[in-house]
Amino acid sequence: MVMGRQETILVTGGAGFIGTHTVVQLLDEGFIVWIIDNLHNAVEEAVQRVRELVGPQLSQNLHFCLGDIRNKDDLEKLFSQTKFDAVVHFAGLKAVGESVAHPFRYFDNNLIGSITLYSVMEKYNCKKLVFSSSATVYGQPEKIPCVEDFQLKAMNPYGRTKLVLEEIARDIQKADPEWRIILLRYFNPVGAHPSGKLGEDPIGIPNNLMPYIQQVAVGRLPELNVYGYDYPTPDGTAIRDYIHVMDLADGHVVALHKLLKQDNIGCVAYNLGTGEGTSVLEMVAAFEKASGKKIPIKLCPRRAGDATAVYASTQKAEKELGWKAKNGIDEMCRDQWKWGSQNPWGYQSQP
């Protein structure tokens, strides 16, 4: 822990999966943290677990506000009472399929929510921002690894909100060079806090691979559907760059330090991935090894819109942020299983 640093950070969506893990790291670094979350996809118990993890002393530096970033009054209340040094902006919706079926939800929550947040930040002269972007902005990349200066494309309304929000951030910074903005493009965040106290707790049937495997392992779901086994990859299943959520959280801490210290940042994007590709079947095998559980699979047709292989170039983050992921898939599966086996129903004690 670094003592003496008392900058105050607003974390939107801080009760969610990546948010809670990042808040733990920020508190450990000595920051004062305010969370604003509307609990649309989170529970207050997750914030309580953060408090337990950091202990009574650092918990005093954590404040939770039930609020919505689309509601200017909620934001005004916060900004008029507290001087924030920077904002880490996670709040948003993230389910690709839902975004295709209900695009307005995504335009409203992600676009209007973010624009409302930025306008209040501007009003209160808080012009340092870390934004949750996504590898989705690379679309179906023609080349891999994905490098930050590739041309960007949106494959669905969710991806379009991330792409537009990246462009909006660039416009804001261009109009007012006092803004310092770091766009972090996450690859596939998985794993959990190594204590087993925090993790991902999706509502309903998971869309993503790791939470799905976890729910098969604890007996909540009977088998894993493997979407596509005829991809041009060594084992025929699709390849992704899975990154441990603790590495991702650390990426936010280093990005914040850069924002707070350096004045010529502009608006800059960094990939946060490991640079390693792992296939679906490799992930299943690693999880079976970590958990000692058999994961029954069913080979299914490809999922619409899925890319064959996506992984990051990590050079820019290594060079400019001094950040590199430390954990590989064995650690990701170990910690995912610790969380899953200790919390089979997530933050609920029973179904």
Ligand code: NAD
């Ligand atoms: P999450 O759903 O667990 O966290 C998002 C949090 O934001 C939730 O706690 C939710 O209640 C809150 N929220 C949503 N709308 C809000 C609003 N209008 N006002 C206040 N709070 C609101 O998701 P996550 O996995 O932690 O993702 C965080 C961010 O990272 C999102 O912006 C997501 O798009 C992005 N991202 C996630 C992934 C991933 O696979 N998890 C990958 C790339 C990018």
Ligand code: UFG
């Ligand atoms: N998969 C299965 N079975 C499942 C779930 C997933 O075989 O039940 C496969 C998918 O077909 C894909 C791979 O596992 O090949 C990974 O799928 P995820 O849904 O876990 O992740 P994606 O790469 O499709 O997408 C995720 C987020 C997006 C984000 C993207 C890049 O869902 O929002 O990572 O960050 F844009």
